[in-house]
Amino acid sequence: MDVALEVNGAAVRHDIRENTLLVDLLRETLGLTGTHVGCDTSQCGACVVHVDGRAIKSCTVLAVALDGSSVTTIEGLAATAGGDALHPMQTAFHEKHGLQCGFCTPGMIMSAVDLVRQNPAPTEREVRAGLEGNLCRCTGYQNIVAAVIEGARVMRERQGV
């Protein structure tokens, strides 16, 4: 079945099986392996990408259902912030030591960007609640929370809020 999407700003068109999950299209067909699979029950959030600007778990959506949508993965995130080398949220994760093994990181960053889109100045409690769909086993979340607050601050600054 034909599916046409925009992925990280580029038009892609593929003939895929109807049961292909978005995450498999991204990882296997397009080679975008920054999006990870950490579970099989939609609990861990390692697979979070943006579809038309909103965070979704790419392990739980069929690619054909997104025909015509625009998908942004961790590989294309920086470009959405105006062509910088890094998105402010990526920089914040680095500067606040918000990652260790790195496996949950892409999903965590994609969720964080959407969280800030919905709530540009989140409190620590709001960040903790907002990340309930993302598991991290390394960091104890403390520096992730700090990173999201810092990333939000820079994103607000950039937008002149």
Next chain:
Amino acid sequence: MANPTGIGAAILRKEDRRFITGRGNYVADLKRPGMTMGVFVRSPHAHAMVRGVDATAALAMPGVLAVLTGADLAADGVGGLPVGWGITGKDGLPMKEPPHPALADGKVRYVGDAVAFVVAETLELARQAAESVVVDYDVLPAAVGVLDAVRPDAPLLFDDVPGNLCCDWDMGDRAAVDAAFAGAAHVARISLTNNRLIGNPMEPRAAVAEYESSTDRTTLWTTSQFPHVVRLLMGNFVLKIPQHKLRVVAPDVGGGFGVKQFHYAEEAVLTWAARRIGRPIKWVCDRSEGFISDAHGRDHVTEAEMALDETGKFLALRVSTLANMGGYLSTFGPNIPTNLYAPLLAGVYTTPAIYCEVKCVFTNTVPVDAYRGAGRPEATFLVERLVDICAAELGMDRIAIRRRNMIPKEAYPYQTPMVVEYDSGDPVGCMDRALEVADWAGFAARKQESARRGRYRGIGISTYVEACGLAPSRLAIRMGARGGLYESATVRVHPTGDVTVLIGTHSHGQGHETTFAQIVSEKLGVPVERIDIVFGDTDKVQFGMGTYGSRSLVVGGSALSKAADKIILKGRKIAAHQLEAGLDDVVFENGVFSVVGTDRRRSFDEISLSAYVPADFPLEALEPGLEEQAYYDPVNFSYPGGAHIAEVEVDRETGSVELVAYTAVDDVGTVINPIIVAGQLHGGITQGVGQALCESAVYDEGSGQLLSGSFMDYCMPRADMMPRMEIQTHSTPCAHTDLGTKGCGEVGTIGSPAAVTNAIVDALSELGIAHIDMPASPNRIWRIMQNARLPHAAE
């Protein structure tokens, strides 16, 4: 002037960029030309005879390349999985070590035991084919929990292992303990369960195996914490592939926590099958599959008692533990509840006599092995819970009883009655600092405030000491290790003065690419930007034992330090030659070689270049090149310690526990990078909080089905479960490691379960509750509160 990227510098991690941009290189990301996909057929039964495997339908599917079974393994002469430690029982006899075939051989012993391996062109095909493999099981009664498995009428997992008893092991002076108990003024007792856990690194296990017939070389990419050990165990004992023909690569690995420090059946099966079919094969573990095939952790049932005098002084400790081994012995399985548990039962106290017996028991469950902390969290939980019970029964203050029994700073080095000698430490200093930081003194007011809101509030402390930096080979081999536990490092200085380090440890989140670079930067005066750390590939790195037991910095860092010292010596020789001075007159400081008392000097870069342009070297005395290697075997374990304080609120109606504050003051020795150390503490504490509050692997007692088999059922800590933790260090340098480091990877997981549980018991003490088992789920706490509130409970 302090080196801005040297030891102690709070610099940001060098390795982050690839991870934050999605350019990490994990095993599941790999693609090889002609790659096929593999799927394991796993037993749905906990205990059954396998009467036959019918793969006719699967093999008839187009695109299915092979369905392999234990019989095929046997026909090819493939050996069973080896055990890295052998322990000896009370009776002087070695542990029972039944064969552990990589695919079941006539019998399955746990739900998840692999029966067959299917290889097909695509994953979808392989899954469909696996579904169509018909296995004829003759289901047997299962022995699921340790208490069930040791009953006289329990089903036997192995015909030649009576009572399912792998080993009846002990340590300590039984007679001295008996004598102390006979004369004790008071005896405090505890019965506890240390809950079974599943490590769950966020990256599921995965492997890719490839055989190249033209060179007769085999490569295995695997999610491993110790690729060289996998090469040695798998190559030498299982598949009989010569070491020089076998390459094992562990690229970016998404967390380990012990789960990835074993040689797993899947690695051997994949490698064997790839050689057999002549195509690369990839296997990626589903999370649900991981729940029933990753080695589990903890799972103790323990009775313990402390003898005290009338002043609250500990006289003796007696411990009896049943430890679950699961259905087979995993790589380090028997070592964890014995050698990594009993020696820590002194804790930070002067208890003069200790006796511990451990029965290691086979059950129809997934094999149990090391999980972050491995034996030491179990010992700490037991000791620190029992100390609180001692205080409660004697009417003593919890801090006062600890202070009364703690090893004073000036008593170090301190020989415990349980083999180990602590080289350094200051438990009183750690505890006092933690009490201050956590405002222990102000707790009463906070408790009142919580009570006004209708909530119970409690505070709990856990002190701890652990033995890590695994390990002094001499001592480890005496304890049953079947190999050495040293580490190796090569420092390769390029002609430009840039540096590549090849080290045998493996970083899967710990930040070695930064920390190790800082050590080299400190030693050689080269900024970290010019230093790369290479690990995880047996074709690149000479050898190494990998990363586990908080050993990388302690053992690997010492090897690296020694290799760097050799570079400095070689550099001084080159400088002495060039500057026409005696070796003793050449010093190396701040990245410059100079002749003492003169202005004659050479920079590190100049010496590096001349090492590779040896125009006039006296070749009989001075070789060209600037590359040095060191192997380091520690003389003792290292002993990080500390004090953790947790504060909780318990909902009176629902029993839900909220962790409201957490303070850790840890003695991890010299700190190389405080940012990374804090990160290790955050993660370790959170895993320990997970054990205390929510994590638990639950098996159905009759069928042996894992009931907590996904993230929907096995509760992992999430961001909203944790408060902001306050982390401080109170360090005494390790007396015997090169840099004074002690290790920090496991301390959080060791200190936190008891601190949190002690806080919950404190919160519920007004109901007369003296102990609760982990995890303190709302359901468990609600039941305990309801029982305590029944009219008869107060009688």
